[in-house]
């Protein structure tokens with residue numbers, strides 16, 4: 001493995017550019033919640049391979065080429081998961097459709113995209129009900145990870161914390177298949193929380209604190225969580241978290257959480273990446289951009305896209321070349337063993 005030119009693996013991409021027919025089908029599904037006789041047939045949604053190709057080539061793939069990234073772990077659009085809408089059956093049908101589209105993208109562009117699943121979560125429903133879709137995505141689609149929503153209510157936080165046995169059926173499957181979960185909420189339906197500006201970042205911080213308070217990784221020593229968006233407020237407040245752990249008589253965070261929790265680089269400015277790479281051990285940081293996502297504009301201070309995070313990782317003085325290799329490639333291979341195996345099968 002050449003360390004001079006790492007494979008650039010972006011572990012956080014969503015299909016935000018899916019053809020409009022997908023959203024139109026979802027609108028019908030939502031409308032039919034009031035009038036079940038109008039429930040749309042999933043088979044009525046027709047999106048051709050050419051449409052999929054175009055939606056990717058003009059968008060994600062174009063930017064990947066421009067920015068020099070090779071492979072994206074690709075999951076359904078996070079804000080579209082909207083687990084709070086309808087019931088389990090609503091989520092189940094919707095997740096199956098969205099996951100299948102990501103699978104088709106991964107088949108059309110096998111060198112550039114590999115899938116991660118959204119789960120058919122629904123508020124108040126046993127997470128065990130998500131297992132069938134999870135299994136299908138791993139076994140039939142070759143997906144290498146899942147997105148787990150710690151708050152399927154969409155901003156009301158009425159599910160038990162991630163350390164609760166409530167979630168264990170999913171963790172047991174994750175361990176069995178050796179897949180990590182990105183902890184990722186969806187649209188906020190609580191007007192106090194802007195979806196990507198606060199709900200996402202709150203959830204990242206909340207997930208970390210839940211794990212800090214509990215002892216989940218004693219029960220699941222090989223379980224892996226990826227906390228996106230640079231870990232929310234976690235790196236910035238690392239001293240607070242260390243101090244809280246100390247007061248709670250928890251082990252040092254390195255031992256308590258950092259064999260199991262990882263952070264991505266979806267932080268949209270240089271000082272943020274400098275802080276992340278200074279505070280969090282390099283082995284726990286994975287390259288990601290979440291493009292084309294929450295922040296699509298160009299930073300007038302730099303002239304570059306905010307979400308062109310590769311620039312910040314390259315520019316930070318906190319990383320040696322070897323460490324940069326770990327962030328771009330090595331850590332992703334470790335955290336996503338199924339992706340590593342898929343790459344090795346291709347001689348990469």
Ligand SMILES: [Zn+2]
Pocket residue numbers: 012014078184228290
């Ligand atoms: Zn995301």
